[in-house]
Amino acid sequence: MLAQERENRLELIDLQAGFIKNGQYYAAIDQISFQIKPGQVTCVVGESGSGKSVLALSIMNLLPQENGKRTKGEIWLNGQNLAELKDIEMNALRGKEIAMVFQEPMTALNPILTIGFQIEEAMLNHLSISKQEAHKRAVDLLKQVGITRAESMIHEYPHKLSGGMRQRVIIAMAIACEPKLLIADEPTTALDVSVQAQILELFKAIQRKHAMAILLITHDLGVVAEIADNVVVMYAGQIVEQGDVDVIFHDPKHPYLKLLLQLIPQLDQERERFEAIQGSIPALMNRPLQGCRFAERCPVVMEKCYIENPLLADSGANHYVRCLQYPDSDPANLRNG
C-alpha cells in the first residue's frame, strides 16, 4: 500500500457508542470495524434506527453531550487515533481534516451571513491564506460544485437559494479545506429526484478530483448502486454484511440484505416487491441481549438464532457476513466479536 494511502485512509476498529437513558447505558452501535481508502466511497445503509447517524456523529465526536458517549474503539485518520484526541484538538480537525454534509442544508448555513462569507470563513479558520485569496477560492469552489453565476451568488444570503443550490454551497464549504474524509449523512434525501441525481454526480466528480475518502450514509440502495465502491450494511447497531459494491448487489448473503435488495423499485415487478420488510428495528432499550438481532424478522430463522450470537465472519474476497446460516465462514478471519 502506498504510504499516502495508508495515511489518508479512515480505519475504524471495534467502535462502540451509545446513550444513557434512565441512568442506564445502551450501546447504539457496537463492533464497528471497516476502512475507507482515499478516493473511495463507502456507503453505510440500513433502515431507520440502524445506527447510521450515530456512527457518523461518533467519528466526528459530535454525539449529544447530555447523554451520548463513545465508549470503545479506535478511529484512525492521517496517522492519528481521533478517539484519543481532546475536544479542543478535535475541534481543530473538524472542517479541516474531516468535513460533514448533513441532510437538511438550511440548518448548516447561517441565515444572516452571505454565502461567500461562510465559505471564506471556513478557509480563513484553517488555512493560512489572505482574505483576497479566500475570496478567489470561494468563487472557484462554487464553480466546481456547478454554480455558474458564482461571482454574484457569493454576495447572496442562503434563503434566496433553492434546496439543491444550498446543498451545493454546503458541499463547497465541506471541500474548501480539502479534508481527508468527507462524511455525508443522507445528503440527497431532502431534495427533488432530479436534483438528487445532480448532487450524486457532484460527489463522484469530487471523488475523482480530490481523492478523499467519502463516507456516505443512505437508506437508498439506488444511491448506493450509483456511487459506492464499498458497502456497509447495518442492522440494530451492528454491521451485518460488508463488501465491494458488486458483491453486495450480486452475491448478497444476509437475509436482511436480501430483503432490502428486493425493495428496490423495479418497473417490471409486481406490487408486493415494493412492500417494506415486516416489523421494525427494535428500539435501543428493547434489543435482544442474546442471539441474532434480526431473528424476530428473519424469513429463514433457525432455533439457534435466538440463542447464539452471530459473529461477523470472512466470506472471502473482502466480503463479511454476520449470520448463522453460513457456518462455513472462516473463523480464523473473524473481524471482531
Ligand SMILES: Nc1ncnc2c1ncn2[C@@H]1O[C@H](COP(=O)(O)OP(=O)(O)OP(=O)(O)O)[C@@H](O)[C@H]1O
Ligand atoms: N440523542 C439520542 N438519545 C437517545 N437515543 C438515540 C439518540 N439518537 C439516536 N438514538 C437511538 O440510537 C439508535 C440509532 O439511531 P440513528 O439515528 O443512528 O439511526 P439511523 O440509522 O441514522 O436512522 P435514520 O435513517 O432515521 O436517521 C436508535 O435506536 C435511536 O433511537
